[in-house]
Ligand SMILES: [Zn+2]
């Protein structure tokens with residue numbers, strides 16, 4: 001009798017322990033089991049989105065399928081945010097902080113040349129030209145992985161101590177001329193006024209081509225930069241005005257090509273002779289247009305380019321020096337100029353505390369040697385509009401399997417393995433669970 005009673009007590013204890021566990025924080029093994037169950041459906045969805053890419057601010061099909069998926073999970077959905085964006089709110093069964101997770105949904109005007117069986121043959125119009133459309137930056141992987149994360153978190157919602165805000169944004173690659181869009185528009189239209197999260201996180205596929213800088217693009221390797229992660233981008237445009245003349249009588253005109261050529265060369269000295277040698281920045285001239293005919297000295301030359309910086313002071317110095325170079329060179333050439341700077345995305349900065357809090361989760365899941373520090377990159381990300389307002393963490397996930405070569409982001413042979421979807425689902429779900437379980441920051 002005593003034996004039976006102690007057995008009953010032991011069983012009761014086990015049952016109680018199991019119940020406590022079921023009510024508490026999901027273990028890594030439970031999350032891995034959820035990934036295994038949800039992976040194939042989300043990979044199928046990734047392939048479907050890959051085959052049906054949409055350009056920036058035109059993500060109507062993608063936005064609709066995202067909204068339908070979130071609704072099917074019982075998540076509160078607001079669709080049509082910043083045109084085609086979707087915001088989902090999942091309230092956990094217990095009180096706690098709020099974390100936002102973000103994916104971008106747009107493709108690019110690139111004609112796909114991969115060997116995927118689900119390769120895109122979609123065509124569209126971009127800048128009045130007929131173009132192929134491709135998920136050449138991996139945003140299909142981001143969207144599918146975040147839908148998977150939503151499926152998994154919805155299943156364990158009763159055990160979540162806090163709230164998860166899902167942000168599916170349009171137009172990360174850039175807003176068509178004359179339109180609003182992207183993360184900036186979502187913020188301007190008040191998504192963080194509706195609910196202000198305590199943190200926002202996102203990842204980007206890393207499908208870089210092979211290079212000497214290492215193998216961070218290999219499937220399942222995470223790279224992150226504490227502090228500045230992506231540069232601020234500033235677009236500039238200029239016109240150098242001269243005076244037209246016959247090509248045989250240059251002394252009767254003012255040649256804008258020669259003046260502008262001098263300017264282009266002088267711009268190179270800002271980086272090499274004005275700024276400190278270890279300053280991180282880029283000054284690029286990407287457009288130089290002038291002339292109609294071989295024997296006419298043209299009236300004007302158009303220049304345009306981009307500046308990438310990691311601090312406001314450097315940007316101010318670069319803008320001032322560019323203006324001085326245009327001033328001096330045009331004066332010497334008896335030409336005139338117009339110069340405009342257009343502020344683009346701000347710098348993306350990983351919040352130091354949030355980074356320190358989340359990196360151990362990634363290291364635990366992947367192993368420390370697969371979670372690597374990386375220098376900031378001079379690309380820009382409109383995730384910065386979110387992370388300017390709340391602490392943000394953004395990492396890059398390698399998506400190129402052994403034996404495969406990706407042509408790199410924005411190329412026709414960009415390659416991201418299907419397996420990157422379940423890997424990202426596991427990482428994002430665990431980051432959310434660990435963040436919420438640790439309580440208010
Ligand atoms: Zn891109």
Ligand SMILES: [Zn+2]
Pocket residue numbers: 137138139172204
């Ligand atoms: Zn991208």
